[in-house]
Amino acid sequence: MTVPQKSVRAAGCVLWRRAATEDGLEIGLVHRPKYDDWSHPKGKLKRGEDALAGAVREVAEETGMDCRPGAPLPTSYYLVEGRPKQVRYWAAEAVAGAFTPSAEVDRLEWLSPADARHRLTQERDRPLVDALLAALHLA
Numbered sequence: 001m002t003v004p005q006k007s008v009r010a011a012g013c014v015l016w017r018r019a020a021t022e023d024g025l026e027i028g029l030v031h032r033p034k035y036d037d038w039s040h041p042k043g044k045l046k047r048g049e050d051a052l053a054g055a056v057r058e059v060a061e062e063t064g065m066d067c068r069p070g071a072p073l074p075t076s077y078y079l080v081e082g083r084p085k086q087v088r089y090w091a092a093e094a095v096a097g098a099f100t101p102s103a104e105v106d107r108l109e110w111l112s113p114a115d116a117r118h119r120l121t122q123e124r125d126r127p128l129v130d131a132l133l134a135a136l137h138l139a
Contacts, residue, residue: 012042013092
């Protein structure tokens with residue numbers, strides 16, 4: 001008999017800021033040296049932590065940004081080392097703060113939606129860019 005594994009619960013944000021560009025906004029992506037990948041800021045929830053609170057905390061920890069969360073975005077489901085993982089996402093506008101590199105996240109880049117879509121390492125993260133634009137009524 002196999003016991004179903006409990007999902008790893010995580011949360012994050014598709015972080016954006018207003019910009020004087022054709023799109024009118026830029027999306028913040030983080031680089032994690034441990035995985036050498038580009039992703040939206042996200043992380044595991046602490047025991048008993050509300051998903052939205054965890055998403056805002058992860059944005060602050062990984063990017064140094066205070067953010068204003070907005071619309072919920074699609075949840076990602078995937079396996080990590082054979083274990084199911086669920087990541088809940090929100091659109092979130094960066095409102096203040098400054099990035100400081102760390103061992104966990106060594107770079108933060110602000111990119112146009114098209115460039116962000118291409119820079120993201122995981123295919124599963126790309127539809128979140130379109131979901132953000134739709135949530136902001138820019139799609």
